[in-house]
Amino acid sequence: MHHYTILIVDDEEDMRNLVEMYLLNSGYTCLQAANGVKAINLVESHEVDLILMDIMMPEMDGFSICEKIRLKSEVPIIFVSAKGEEWDKVKGLRMGADDYMVKPFNPGELVARVEAVLRRTGKGKMPVNRENGNIIQLGEIYVNIDSRNVVIEKEQVILTLKEFELLVFLMRHQNQVLSREQLLENIWGTEYGGSLRTVDTHIKTLRMKMRTADYIQTVWGIGYKIEEKDVE
Numbered sequence: 001m002h003h004y005t006i007l008i009v010d011d012e013e014d015m016r017n018l019v020e021m022y023l024l025n026s027g028y029t030c031l032q033a034a035n036g037v038k039a040i041n042l043v044e045s046h047e048v049d050l051i052l053m054d055i056m057m058p059e060m061d062g063f064s065i066c067e068k069i070r071l072k073s074e075v076p077i078i079f080v081s082a083k084g085e086e087w088d089k090v091k092g093l094r095m096g097a098d099d100y101m102v103k104p105f106n107p108g109e110l111v112a113r114v115e116a117v118l119r120r121t122g123k124g125k126m127p128v129n130r131e132n133g134n135i136i137q138l139g140e141i142y143v144n145i146d147s148r149n150v151v152i153e154k155e156q157v158i159l160t161l162k163e164f165e166l167l168v169f170l171m172r173h174q175n176q177v178l179s180r181e182q183l184l185e186n187i188w189g190t191e192y193g194g195s196l197r198t199v200d201t202h203i204k205t206l207r208m209k210m211r212t213a214d215y216i217q218t219v220w221g222i223g224y225k226i227e228e229k230d231v232e
Contacts, residue, residue, distance in 0.1 A: 036060030
């Protein structure tokens with residue numbers, strides 16, 4: 001199966017990483033560019049199936065990049081911008097963009113727009129979701145193991161090392177009841193001399209940082225489990 005390659009063009013690294021996390025989780029391969037020169041070079045040197053591009057960037061804005069790329073390529077382009085004025089949308093579409101999204105957006109809408117543009121431009125069948133060893137997802141929680149990025153409800157969340165390891169272990173054992181002893185041994189190691197209260201304390205701080213996306217449930221007398229909430 002062909003895994004489509006999406007080029008993400010944005011001068012903000014956090015935004016590029018966030019978008020990449022969404023796309024990797026849906027089976028796409030990603031490239032990143034922080035400026036117009038890098039974006040144009042990547043289009044010339046790689047097989048890019050679609051570009052997601054911010055408009056407001058220093059030195060060369062998205063409109064200018066689009067104009068230069070259109071001189072050499074018909075690769076589909078979706079503008080992703082905080083500017084939601086009708087004039088900007090019309091200008092972007094007239095310059096050759098295939099779609100226009102306004103920030104902030106949710107992961108489902110982003111992937112749906114990408115799929116729709118690829119269909120319209122004749123790229124054929126979309127890739128099915130595939131497991132990516134570097135990405136774990138549960139509901140609105142996205143964890144990138146390699147970069148240690150944690151995104152919860154579209155916002156990056158900073159976790160301590162043990163909080164991160166605890167969240168990853170729980171997510172890798174979704175819907176399983178894990179005892180405090182299991183969590184203590186797997187996260188802190190068999191040589192750790194602390195008490196089981198260490199697990200409870202870290203679960204408490206982790207829950208605070210997860211806010212409304214807290215899927216961690218207490219199983220009284222045993223330990224904890226993580227599972228996605230039922231949508232009513």
